[in-house]
Amino acid sequence: MTTALIVLATIAFYFALLFVISWITGHKADNAGFFTGNRKSPWYMVTIAMIGASISGVTFISVPGAVLAGGYSYMQMVLGFFVGAVVVALVLIPMFYKMNLVSIYGYLENRFGLSSYRTGAWFFFVSKMLGASVRFFVVCVVLQTLVFNPLHIPFSLNVVLTVALIWLYSFQGGVKSLIWTDSLKTFCLILSVVCCIIFIADSLNLSFLELPAAVASHPTSKVFFFDDPNSGHYFWKQFIAGIFMIVAATGLDQDLMQRTLSCKNFHDSQKNMILSSFIQIFVIGLFLVLGTLLYMYADTHLANEGKIAGDALFGKIAWSDGFPLFIGIVFIIGLIAAAYSAAGSALTALTTSFTIDILKANEKQKDQDLTLTRKLVHFVMSLLMVIVIIIFYEMNDDSAINAVYSLAAYTYGPILGMFVFGMACKKPVYDRWVPIVAVMSPIICYILQSNSEKWFNGYQISFELLIINALITALGLCLLIRKKNKEQLT
Incomplete structure (x- = not known):
């Protein structure tokens, strides 16, 4: 009970700080402030915000715990993330600024037509809702163990209360507030990881100079995997998948690009994208080092409590008696x-995309009507997130971080394929058939992934599934190319 009260007091303090920051930065925000931050965000603040925005509760919980099974193989993908960020900065950001887009999926309408536009928006909607819910679900499970079970509060009420708090601090300011609240998140994340590393190293009698050698000699610290091309940890699989993942899940993601496009011009936005991705390499490195130290600590001080591994590792040790x-x-x-910052930004992006892309509301409407629509959509998105998290709780049977990236591969693949085809090939297509191609591609990918080991001599399709998905979508669009002098069937 004491632990539960301490956690509640900590959450209350953090939210009080969030509400103060959100009110100061967002209480005068109009619709343009909610959707684009009025294109006035300082690029260095966006950089700080983006570092934290790319780290979810899943990263915080699962990355340290996953080093036992996969070593530091995740770093191979993170290196790919940096290359992908350079591609986003040099190719996508100038195009989005040139088109002056509020929602990045407006490109699809301009390039293909209304059906393609709505297809991209709906795939983003499904991906972001499921992905954000998985990330927040992990945190709700931890809070249920530490706080709500001792207080005899059911999981469903836990989710309702926490999502309600997120709705309260994010519904007014949108992107204009998120830049500042995410900067606070970045500071808190790095502080917490560094403090834990320092304490564990001290408890293991490791000095600052001894720490690198101790971590490097531990079996969980292997970084590069070149030995088995069939393995899901194989370097080139993860590195190349990381490039495409960041292009799809950042460059073509309304959530993260909404912050980036709030900078004053595309040069500032490019600086933010490249610098934040470079710094992220070192931040993820801290999480991986922490994972090794957590296992070293568990082996030394908690050997009598049985094997602690996976998502439960960090929380179990952080609240242990030692x-x-x-x-x-x-x-x-x-x-x-x-967790809360990621969920808040996801709700903002979902609200923006659903309002602009699916409901086709725009800033030409009366400001009062647009504001009412936006706030209603924001509430509905919050309610839907509650429902999806509870469903995940009832059927959870997978590692959280793998579930997140599997979802991204299936849902961002068609979006990536449409954008790549649109920029590489200037020919028009039969717009009305694009949704069928976008739906069939993930289905084909699921069949391939389920049977890859049997069909391809033990080869495992892992994170490269995103590339395959995008390629199938692009090939499908090739079949829909129409002649310019032929009457359009849309």
């Missing part, structure tokens, strides 16, 4: 900073 209360509080601050 850790000071300060570390437990720091863990909770980092966790809620990662």
Whole structure:
């Protein structure tokens, strides 16, 4: 019970800070402020915000725990992320600024037509709702164990209360507030990881100079995997998949691009994209080092408590008897900073895309009508997120971080394929048939992934599924190319 009250007090303090920042930065925000931050965000603040925005509760919980099974193989994908960020900065950002887009999926309408536009928006909607719900689900499970079970509060009420808090601080300011609240999140995340690393190293009697050698010699710290091309950890699989993942899940994601496009011009936006992705390499490195230290600590101090691994590792050790209360509080601050900020930004992006892309509301409407529509959509998105999280709770049977990237591969693949085809080939297509291609591609990918080991001599399709999905979509669009002098069937 004492632990539950301490966690509740920590959450209350953090949210009080969030509400103050959100009110100061967003209480005068209009619709343009909600959707684009009035295109006045300082690029260096967006850079700081983007570092934290790319780290979810899943990263905070799952990356340290996953080093036992996969070592530091995740870093191979992170290196690909940086290359992908350069591609986004040099190719996509100038195009989005030139078109002056509020929602990036407006490109699809301009290039193909209304059906393609709505297809991209709906795939984003499904991907972001499922992805954000998986990320937030992981955190809700931790909070259920630490807080709500001791207070005899059911999981469903846990979700309702936490999503309600997110709705309250994000419904007014939108992107204009998120830039500043995400900057707070970045600070809290890095502080929590560094504090934990320092304490664990000290408890293991490792000095600052001894720490690198101790981590490097541990079996969980292997970074590069070149030995087995069939393995899901194979370097070129993860590196190339990382490039395409960041192009799709950042460059073609309304959530993260909404922050980036709030900069004053595309040069500032490019600086933000490249610098934040470069710094992220070192931040993820801290999480991986923390994972090794957590397993070293568990083997040394918690050997009598059985094997602790996976998503439960960080939280279990942070609140163990050997850790000071300060570390437990720091863990909770980092966790809620990662989770709540990510969920708040997801709700903002979902609200923007659904309002602009699917309902076709725009800034030419009366400001009062657009504001009412936006706030109603924001509430509905929050309610839907609650429902999806509860469904995940009832059927959860997979590692959280793998579930997130599997969802991204299936849902962002068609979006990536449409954008790549649109920029590489200038020929028109039969717009009305694009949704069928976009739906069939993930179905074909699922069949391929389910049977890849049997059909391809043990080869495992893992994170490269995104590339295959995009390629199938692009090939499908090739079949829909129409002659310019032929009457359009849309």
